[in-house]
Amino acid sequence: MRKLIESTFVTLDGVIGSPEKWGSPYWDEEHAEYGESLFSSSDALLLGRETYEAFAQVWPKMERAEGDYAARMNALPKYVASRTLKAATWNATIIEGDVAKEVARLKEKPGRNILKYGTGELDRTLLEHRLVDEYHFWMFPVIAGSGQRLLDGLDTTHLNLVKTTPFASGIVVLTYAPKE
Structure with a gap:
């Protein structure tokens, strides 16, 4: 069975919105290598509508500048959960109806991880529906002060710390799995 892995940038005060504003000073070779290892272990992407629309505007234009990574990003199959998106381009399938059932079905298919x-x-x-197998929270050494918060408004959920990966830049990736 494939794993569903979530990868999320977050500040010390829990902000996830606009990482291009607070995260870019920390994006270095270590950051790129870790991101590439997650990416290369996957053969599909799962995205919400907002992330899909943001990525679809940027990635197709990056292929010339970013080479193989962008080519692979553009080629990977993408599954987009949305109640409002009517059409998808950029090698994507819109998940309509029961998202949990469809994601569970995707996890049952043969293949590598879904990122x-x-x-x-x-x-x-x-x-x-307990569908995420691993969370990779990239904790940046930044206090944003305001912005969209990580998992704001969700019920209490307990996780097990599986691994910590510190970078010289001060980023620490905290890898968690659901508690059994």
Whole structure:
């Protein structure tokens, strides 16, 4: 069975919104290598509508500048959970109807991991149905002060710390799995 892995950037005060504003000073070779290892262990992406629309505007234009990584990002199959998106381009399938059932079905298919970028409304469904196998929270040494917060408004959920990966830049990736 494939794993569903969530990868999320977060500040010390729990902000996830606008990482391009607070995260870029920390994006270095270690950061890129860790991200690449998550990415290369996956053969599909799961995205919410907002993340999908943001990525679809940027990644197709990056292929010339970013080479193989962007080519692979553009080629990977993408599954987009949305109640409002009517059409998808950029190698994507819209998940309509019962998102939990469809994600569980995708996890049963043969293949490598499914990587989920972005944190938002989709996480409520994934948490409720215990569909995420690993969370990779990239804790940045930044206090943003305001912005969209990580998993704000969700019910209490207990997780097990599986691994910590510190970077010289001060980022620490905290890898968690659901408590049994």
